[in-house]
Amino acid sequence: MPLRTDLEPKEYLDIILRRKWVIIFSILFVICMSLFILIITPVMFKSYTTVLIIPQRVPDAYVRSTASGWIEDRLATLGPLVMSRTRLLKVIDEYGVFKGKQKHIRPPEDIMVELMRKKIELSVDTRNDSFTLSFAHQDPMTAMLVTKRLASFFMEENLKMRERQAEETSEFLVTHMKEAKEKSEAQEEKLRQYKYRYLDELPGQADVLLRNIKGFQIEYKNLNDRLRLAEERKANLEIRNQSLNKTLSSILADNTTSYTSESSDETSDMAQPPQTLTELDRKQARLAELSQKYTDSFPEIQQLKVEIRQLEERLHYPKKQDSTIKTDNRKFNLNRFYQRLLAPESEEKLFVREEISKAEKEIGALKKELKGVQENINKSQEKLSNTPMREQEYVALTRDFENHRRVFEELKRKKLDLDLGEAIEKTQEQARFQILDPANLPTSPFSPDVSRIFKFALLGGIALGFGGALGLEALDTKIRGTKDFKYYCQIPILAILPVIKGREYSRRMRMNKMAIAGGLFSFIIAISILLIVYSLKTNKISLFWGS
């Protein structure tokens, strides 16, 4: 039957008073149990030592510490090294940490190491840059010695770790510095070759190229003008040449008959000069015509020039002609006839032809020059168009070079710092461990914590008692008093009869009291016995230690 919801505080008090013995016996029971636990729990002593980390004397601003990381990081690294299986087994064997009464029985090593690790505590005080190491053992002397030994392990490992770290860092830096230097030099060479190869196309050359192009364009224009003039002049000369040829032809035609009558056997030869001249005129006319349309490299023009030259030589250079044609006096005389006849016009024609030849040469040279200039213009324009791309490539190469260089410089600087740090390490100016409080010899046990156990026992007993009382009350289905009855039944109450304290009631009360007294007595005896045993246990330890 659950408790009524309208219980008054007085009724709660009544419940507590009614169940007071439940509460009292619960407390007594829990106290007995706690005493029992105190007796069976082995007494442990804990020794403490505090280690201070002295920072380096030379400020970090001048010389950076060779070993990185602060106390937590350092302990996180040192802790596993000190708590390694090998070291702990060494300590266990050295100090007989797990030597029990049965000395011939040795627990397994894994279990010993695990137990040992559980007994070691490490707490860090970041505010004071120190840490506290403690070890618990049933024997206070063993606790102190082991704590001392573990602290020395920390100090040894710290020194070794620092040296190792500095060495490794130095090796690392040297290796990477070498790599960085090689890369930097390779990049520098690449940059130099690039500059050499694309000097004209580098950034900053664009203006120069533009000026060159402009110059070449002006030059091109000038040459083009000159070419045009030369061509005009040549055309004029050729026209003059044609007219001269016509004149010569007419003169020849007029004078050919008179000569042929004088020498009939020269008829066959007579035909030559007029044919040669005619042919020469024809060819010159044809050349002039083609020159208007085509350049000098035109095959027909070149052929015509050769033929014209040969014809001229036959006409004007008897020597040459004599060298090629059989020497014949008549022919020689004929030639000289025609030469005298055509002398004035021939002289002009020769001049004209020479001028034409000069003009042609000039035209050829100008064209050649124009071609060269055009090529220069094209090259310069091509270079100019390549300038943005070259600029990007150049920037990339320069950036890579600077990066490699920067890395190299940084590593070089770090190496210098490291060398300086190592030098100072040797003079012990760096941060090191120092024992602040040496391991103490514990005089009183830390476990079990008697006051804490009793506090918890009392609280637990009270909680159990009150909880039990309320629980029993809730489980109790008896009606107690008129309020209970009225709450659960709606039948009118005719009378409320009090307890009649007669003989039976008194007897029952006596029996209850005797039972309670018996229970109390039993608990008191039990507690007394347990207290005596506990006292003997603690006294025994202190007596032993005192001896």
Place this chain on the structure above:
Amino acid sequence: MKFSFLRRKKNDHQDNPPPLVLNAQNCDPYLSEQIRALRARYEKRTEALDWKVLAVTSASAGEGKTFSSANLAVNLATDGRKKVLLMDFDLRNSELAKGMGISSIPGLSEFLSGTVQLNEIVRNSFYNGLYVIPCGAKISNPTDLFTKITFKTFFKEIRNQYDYIIVDTPPVIPVSDALIIREHVDGFIFVVRSGFANYNLIKQAVDELGEDRILGVIVNGVKLERNRFYKRYYGKYYTPPQKNR
């Protein structure tokens, strides 16, 4: 309650008041006041309901039925105006005869068996106006007697002879005797002992009897020492009783 009745004289009429009944001179004044209050409420309610025959019962044994029925009957009779019959219907295990200072034989069981007449079992008591019918010889299974015609006519016979008839019955839950006389009585008075009676049994008993058949409840065994009201009114006005050992 156990009483050492063995040393008492077995006769109908006693010189000393019966031990079951409260002695007004040396009992708890609050208790005697409550008995008087019980009588007053009883009279009022039975008059209103026109009930004459009431059975005093409880859910389980040892709750104070016999004590309550005896003292109620005595209080009703001592008024002098009424004729009261107190009947012991607990044929299995009753202490009413001893408590009232009379011999239990012959009693109801003999009458229902047919061995004696009615007038032989009605006894005078120490109190004028109060008549007692003891249970007679104890019977382990009196159910057979209840089926006889004698039993059925018995209540009709006695109803008209008395002003109040109080029937002390066995508890409801262990035995069915109280339920058997349900149809023969007008109602019930239910006795509940504080700190003793089980709520579930009480509920079951009330359900079996029928709540409308219950005149009221006597709550017995209530501890009043810590009651401020009691101390203020009764402690002040009444001297504490002398302890009788």
